[in-house]
Structures are given as C-alpha cells and as structure tokens.
Amino acid sequence: MSPSQSGPTEREARKVAEAAREAEWTKPSFGKELFLGRLRLDLVDPWPANDAEQVARGEAYLERLRPFVESIDGAQIERDASIPDDVFAGLAELGAFGMKLPTSYGGVGLSHLYYCKALTLAGSAHASIGTLLSAHQSIGVPQPVKMFGTDEQKRQYLPRVAGGEVSAFLLTEPDVGSDPARLACEARPVEGGYLLNGVKLWATNGPIATLLVVMARVPKSADRRGGVTAFVVEADSPGITVESRNAFMGLRGIENSVTRFDDVFVPEANVLGGEGRGLKIALTTLNTGRLSLPAMCVTSAKWCLNVARGWSAQRVQWGRPVGRHEALSTKISYIAATTYAMEAMLDLCCLLADDESNDIRIEAALLKLWASEKAWTIADELVQIRGGRGFETADSQRARGERGIEAEQVLRDLRIMRIFEGSTEIMHLLIAREAVDAHLAVAGDIIDPEASREDKIRAVAKAGAFYAAWLPTLVAGKGMVPNSFGEYGPLAAQLRWVERTTRKLARSIFYGMGRWQGAMERKQAFLGRVVDIGADLFAMTAACLRAQTERAGHPEGVELAQVFCEQARVRVGALFTALWDNTDDSDDATAAQVLEGRYSFLEGGIRLPSTDGPWVSPVEPGASVKPDVRRRLPHQGG
Structure with a gap:
C-alpha cells in the first residue's frame, strides 16, 4: 500500500490541522503585527514586570531550590542513565512538580518567568531533570487540567501532581x-x-x-x-x-x-x-508550554559561555590565549551575544504570558524555534573551541587530572530540542500559517480550487479593499526618519533597521502570495526563511529592549545588544537573498529522484544498515506485548 493510500489524503490532513488552530485573535500580538509589517513596540515596551508578590515568591523559591540542585551528581545520572530516587524525592519535597500550580491546589504558584528560571536552574544539574519537570508540567496533567479541566477534575488531579506524582x-x-x-x-x-x-x-x-x-x-x-x-x-x-x-x-x-x-x-x-x-x-x-524548552536552551547557552570564556582565556597557542585568535574570537562573540538575546526573548515571552494582555502563540513558537537552533549552534561552536577535549567525555578528562567538561554531552542533550514539541520544520510551517493568516483570510476563496465562481468574485473584491488599505503602509515608516527611536540611545539605529526590515518582510510575503497563490503553502523552504527572518527581528527587538531596560544596572548589555544586532543583520540579509535566489526547485526534484532509487548506485561499496525489521513498528492490538517495565518511585507510594 502506498503512503497516499494508507490514510487520509493530504487535503483531509490539512483540514484536521486547520480545525485545531486557534483562529480567533482576541488579543493583540507583537508577532502577528511584525509579519504584517508593523513594529508594534507599544505591545512590548515598557518591558513588562511581575508584581512584587510574584517576585518575592519566585526569588524565595529559587533560594530554596539552588542548594538542592547543587547537591545533585549530574555525572552519576549520565553514567547510570537514570535519575536517582532521592532526587525525585527531593524535587517532590520542594514542590517542583507543582511549580506553576496555584497554592490553592498545593502548588508553589510561580509566574511563568520564575517557573522558567527554576527550570533553567534545575536543568543545570543535568538536562534530564529539566526535561522531567518540563514534560510533566508543560504538557502533562498540570497545565491542560488547570486550563481546561472541570472544577472536579482540578480538585481530583492537581493536588496529586503538586504533591509529587509524575x-x-x-x-x-x-x-x-x-x-x-x-x-x-x-x-x-x-x-x-x-x-x-x-x-x-x-x-x-x-x-x-x-x-x-x-x-x-x-x-x-x-x-x-x-x-x-x-x-x-x-x-x-x-x-x-x-x-x-x-x-x-x-x-x-x-x-x-x-x-x-x-x-x-x-x-x-x-x-x-x-x-x-x-x-x-x-x-x-503549548502556547505557554513551549517556553520551557527555551529555558533549558538558556541553561546550555550560559554553561557554554562560561566554559568558552574560561578555556579560551587559559589555553595558549602560538604565544597568545586561543580566544584572542580571530578564528575563535568570532565564535566567542557569537556565543555571548546570542546567549544575551536568547535570555531576553525568553524573559520577554514569559512576562507577556504573565501579563496576559497579549496573544503570544507566535512569539512562543518563534522563541522555541530560534532558541533550539541557536543553542545547538552554540554547543557545536564550544566543541570546536575545545578541540579534541570537546569530543572527549568528562570522565576521560578527569581520569588524567583535568577539569571534566561535558561539552560533548551538552551537544547530545541539546540535539532533541530541535525536535521536541514541534520540530524545526513543523515550527516553520506552524508559524508561517499564522504569519500569512491575514492574507489567507482575504484571499481564501480566490485560491480555493473548490470555491464557486461567485465566491471567487466576492473574494477578489474583499482582497482588493484589504490590500488597497494595507500596501501603502509598507512603503514608508518611522525607520526611515533620522533620529527616530532616539529614546533608545545608541540602539536607535538598530531599531530603525528593524522597523524598515519588518516592512520589507511583509512586502516579501505579499510578493510570494502573488507569485504562488494557493501553491504558496507548499513553498516550505520560502516560508521557512520568512519565519527565520521574523525570528531574528523578534530577537533583535528583545535584545534592544532588555538592554535599554537594564541600562542603569548593566550598561554593558548595550554592547552585547549592539553586537547581536550586527550579527543578526548579516543573517537576515542572506535570508532575504535566498528568498528568491535559491535551489529549492532543483533540490525538490532531486529528492524525488533519490526516493525513487535513481541514485542508489551511490550507496554501494559499504556495509549498509541492517535490513531486518520494518521501518515503523507494528501497532496491531495485542501485538508482541512485552513485560511491563514501569519504574515505581518510593515517594509516590508505588
């Protein structure tokens, strides 16, 4: 049976996915406005803040959590491939399984911001701990039951998970x-x-x-x-x-x-x-649940920055520290600037979620996509900076008396972040669908092959009215006015560039709609670049706003924001070029030939992977049922 015969058609599958979308936009969205060519700083500036009670509760919890995290033997978890029972018990005693739940149900009552700070801290002992807590609270029982459960379901289940049940x-x-x-x-x-x-x-x-x-x-x-x-x-x-x-x-x-x-x-x-x-x-x-993965990416980025700084300042080659050679200094600069922007994006999204005045579905998705990709690059660059030691295990380094640095482990742990809770490719499509939502809303029947002639005529009139009002707004804006955004001091020029580029991005989306119309949903490489541009623009905005907000206490943040923006502008420029100058069509055709076996001769001359067993395991009821291998946790009374 061919793939097309084994289940719903592509059109039916798209209808199911479309029906699951939150189509209603009842609250403003910085991300939605950005893809429409509008830099709505008023939605994110002034920088949001938790109230005094949330801050006090959050800081107090981090103080209780830190000593326990520092007592965890992460190397033991890595060697045993298991989190010890006493770690589970300690986390339960600290209320870590109910961090986001209201105190009325036995939870800690942390804000999104402090929940993610706690995950960042907990994950620094071992990434598996952050994943345990995140999977439990962000997509497990606590979040969906809190949001959608009946009063009885909340009374029945929330105290149990707050008390330590996983x-x-x-x-x-x-x-x-x-x-x-x-x-x-x-x-x-x-x-x-x-x-x-x-x-x-x-x-x-x-x-x-x-x-x-x-x-x-x-x-x-x-x-x-x-x-x-x-x-x-x-x-x-x-x-x-x-x-x-x-x-x-x-x-x-x-x-x-x-x-x-x-x-x-x-x-x-x-x-x-x-x-x-x-x-x-x-x-x-997942709109807010996705914030937990970037929190763990921030953990890894901070860890990598610390190692890169310490190693590159002490390791000497050719008469100077390796970090002072340009081949590595560019990597160190990238790690520092990107870590600054990543934490800025995370904090901003968390605070917007706490404020509840914005719809953050696009912002959270952009953050998850961007942070997972950039954290992986940061870890890969650290391995390169460390050279042979980057490829070597920490235990092997300790065996000869050196400091054990788990660079290769961090790389392995981070790789899944580009797949968890929506792979990079799926996130591109999800965000792109929201980004072009306004266009599809006015052009829906124009590009729908099943729409009647009368529906298409009405849709043309509707689209004409929308674009007549919208397109002129993309021609000129505040970013073209010298000295605009002056209140942001040395970062004003960066925000002027962001404003101009936001309008350019919207024009590019419009050109794409005009060129491909209904077929645009299949131009996944084009849409992916559009989303990547938007993600960098969001990151630049967050970095600039953070630097401006913290300027009195951390004036050096302005320097990091400047460097990050310069790096992002180079990336964005390359992405705009690739929107129209690329090999997408020939790549797609080549892939089809590969799948058909035309180039299978290239696979000769080696021992190929085992051909035993199916690519996908059988799912028939009762098929090859194996012994139950559940693990019982003592603190849960199992």
Whole structure:
C-alpha cells in the first residue's frame, strides 16, 4: 500500500490541522503585527514586570531550590542513565512538580518567568531533570487540567501532581508524529465511558507516571461529535502496559516509554474539555508550554559561555590565549551575544504570558524555534573551541587530572530540542500559517480550487479593499526618519533597521502570495526563511529592549545588544537573498529522484544498515506485548 493510500489524503490532513488552530485573535500580538509589517513596540515596551508578590515568591523559591540542585551528581545520572530516587524525592519535597500550580491546589504558584528560571536552574544539574519537570508540567496533567479541566477534575488531579506524582503526555504513535489526521489510538464509547486501544511512542515520563494525558480518536456517529479527544488516565488502569523504556543519544536520564492500551476503560468524567477538542487543547497548552524548552536552551547557552570564556582565556597557542585568535574570537562573540538575546526573548515571552494582555502563540513558537537552533549552534561552536577535549567525555578528562567538561554531552542533550514539541520544520510551517493568516483570510476563496465562481468574485473584491488599505503602509515608516527611536540611545539605529526590515518582510510575503497563490503553502523552504527572518527581528527587538531596560544596572548589555544586532543583520540579509535566489526547485526534484532509487548506485561499496525489521513498528492490538517495565518511585507510594 502506498503512503497516499494508507490514510487520509493530504487535503483531509490539512483540514484536521486547520480545525485545531486557534483562529480567533482576541488579543493583540507583537508577532502577528511584525509579519504584517508593523513594529508594534507599544505591545512590548515598557518591558513588562511581575508584581512584587510574584517576585518575592519566585526569588524565595529559587533560594530554596539552588542548594538542592547543587547537591545533585549530574555525572552519576549520565553514567547510570537514570535519575536517582532521592532526587525525585527531593524535587517532590520542594514542590517542583507543582511549580506553576496555584497554592490553592498545593502548588508553589510561580509566574511563568520564575517557573522558567527554576527550570533553567534545575536543568543545570543535568538536562534530564529539566526535561522531567518540563514534560510533566508543560504538557502533562498540570497545565491542560488547570486550563481546561472541570472544577472536579482540578480538585481530583492537581493536588496529586503538586504533591509529587509524575504525569506524562501521550500523543505520538509509531506511525504518527505531526500529522494528527492519522491518529490510530481509538477511544470506543461504551456504557459509562470509553475503551482505549492503541500504542503510544516516546512518552516522556511514561515509565514513572501515575497520571497520563492521552490523545485518542473517538469515532464520529449520529449522536457524537467524535474526533481527537484528550483523556486523563490513571497509569495503573488494567490494560496499560509500558512495553519498553526508550534510549537516546542524549538526555540519558529521562524515562521515556512505548505504552500500549488494550481495552483500557476510561470513565466519561475523565474527558478533558469535551470530545473532539484534544488537538486544540494540546496546541493551546503549548502556547505557554513551549517556553520551557527555551529555558533549558538558556541553561546550555550560559554553561557554554562560561566554559568558552574560561578555556579560551587559559589555553595558549602560538604565544597568545586561543580566544584572542580571530578564528575563535568570532565564535566567542557569537556565543555571548546570542546567549544575551536568547535570555531576553525568553524573559520577554514569559512576562507577556504573565501579563496576559497579549496573544503570544507566535512569539512562543518563534522563541522555541530560534532558541533550539541557536543553542545547538552554540554547543557545536564550544566543541570546536575545545578541540579534541570537546569530543572527549568528562570522565576521560578527569581520569588524567583535568577539569571534566561535558561539552560533548551538552551537544547530545541539546540535539532533541530541535525536535521536541514541534520540530524545526513543523515550527516553520506552524508559524508561517499564522504569519500569512491575514492574507489567507482575504484571499481564501480566490485560491480555493473548490470555491464557486461567485465566491471567487466576492473574494477578489474583499482582497482588493484589504490590500488597497494595507500596501501603502509598507512603503514608508518611522525607520526611515533620522533620529527616530532616539529614546533608545545608541540602539536607535538598530531599531530603525528593524522597523524598515519588518516592512520589507511583509512586502516579501505579499510578493510570494502573488507569485504562488494557493501553491504558496507548499513553498516550505520560502516560508521557512520568512519565519527565520521574523525570528531574528523578534530577537533583535528583545535584545534592544532588555538592554535599554537594564541600562542603569548593566550598561554593558548595550554592547552585547549592539553586537547581536550586527550579527543578526548579516543573517537576515542572506535570508532575504535566498528568498528568491535559491535551489529549492532543483533540490525538490532531486529528492524525488533519490526516493525513487535513481541514485542508489551511490550507496554501494559499504556495509549498509541492517535490513531486518520494518521501518515503523507494528501497532496491531495485542501485538508482541512485552513485560511491563514501569519504574515505581518510593515517594509516590508505588
């Protein structure tokens, strides 16, 4: 059976994904305005701030958390590929599993800002700890139940997770990643509830969780809406088997499972948010949940900066410290400036989430995309700066009496960040869809092949009115006025450039719509560059605003913001060139030939990977059920 025959058509899959979007824009969005060519600094400046109570609670919690984090043996976690029981118990005692939950449910009640600061701190002991806490709170039971649960569901589940019970989120399946239309796990209605059947893959915290959020498809019928639905499931329910604990190149301490459901009964009261709302719940939860991954990227960036500074100042080659050779000084400058901007973006997004006056879906997605890519580059540059020691394990370095630096481990741990909670490619498409939303709203029937002639005529008139009013705003703006943005001092020139480039980006999107119309959604490389330009413009804005806000206490931040903006402008310039001067079409054609086997002769002359077993594991009910390998945590009473 061909891929096109094995499930929903591409059009049907797109309809499912589109139905899950939060189409309504009830609050302003800096990111949305940016892609429309408007630099709305009024939405982010003055720099938002937590109130005095949030700051006091957050700072007090960080003071309690720090000594415990410093006591954790990260090297032991790496060697054993497991987080010790006493670390779980200590985190539970500190309330780390309920950091974002209200105190009324036993949580710590941290703001988004201080939650991410706590994740940044906790992840510095070992990245697996940050992942454990993030997967539990950002996409596990706490966040979706807090946002969408009934009062009874909140009373039933939130105190449990705040007290230290671990939760997991189960969406991915062996043959389903970012295409929810092909979800195979089924929830069949029965008297009093549902029977779950299916297999879930890569469930972070799966082997240790006592509560699960499971996404499954309810069959549609005359009296049921059906569709992908979220369920809160007790992990010890009969019929649940944790078949295996997955192992990865990095994050060696995480507990990640293949979990099978065989006629697992779930009471009707455990439906979260109603039938058919599962994907919308997942996407809405991720609007703020995605902030946790950049928090861990900030951890790694700060760590890399510290190592790069210490090593490059002490290691001498050809009569001078290696950091004073231009080949490495450019890398060190990149690490420092990018770390500054990354933390600025994270703090700004967290504060906007706390303020609740903006819709941050685009900003959070841009941050996740940008931070994961830049953190990976930072770690890769550190390995290069360290040379052979960058490729060597920390234990090997310690064995000969040197300081053990886990550069290769950081690189391995960070690689998944470009895939977790939306791969870079999927994030490009998700953000691009929001970025061109205004255009699709006015041109929808023009580019819809199924629209009637009358609908197309009406759409042309509507589009004409929209573009007649919008296009003139892209011609000139504040960025063309000398001395504008003067209140930002030495950073005014950078913001003038951002304003001009924001309008240029919007014009490029318009040109793309005119050139490809309905086919633009398939121009994924073009859209990816558009999004990358927007991400750098957002990063430049955040860096400048942070520098201006902190100028009295940290005047050196202005220098870092200047350097970052200079670096970003070079990247943006190259991306604009690549919008129209690229090899996308020939690359696409070549890839098609590769898939058809035309160039398979290139694969000769080596020992090829094993051909045993299918590319995707079987998911038939009851297929090769393995012994349950769940891990019981003493502090949970299991």
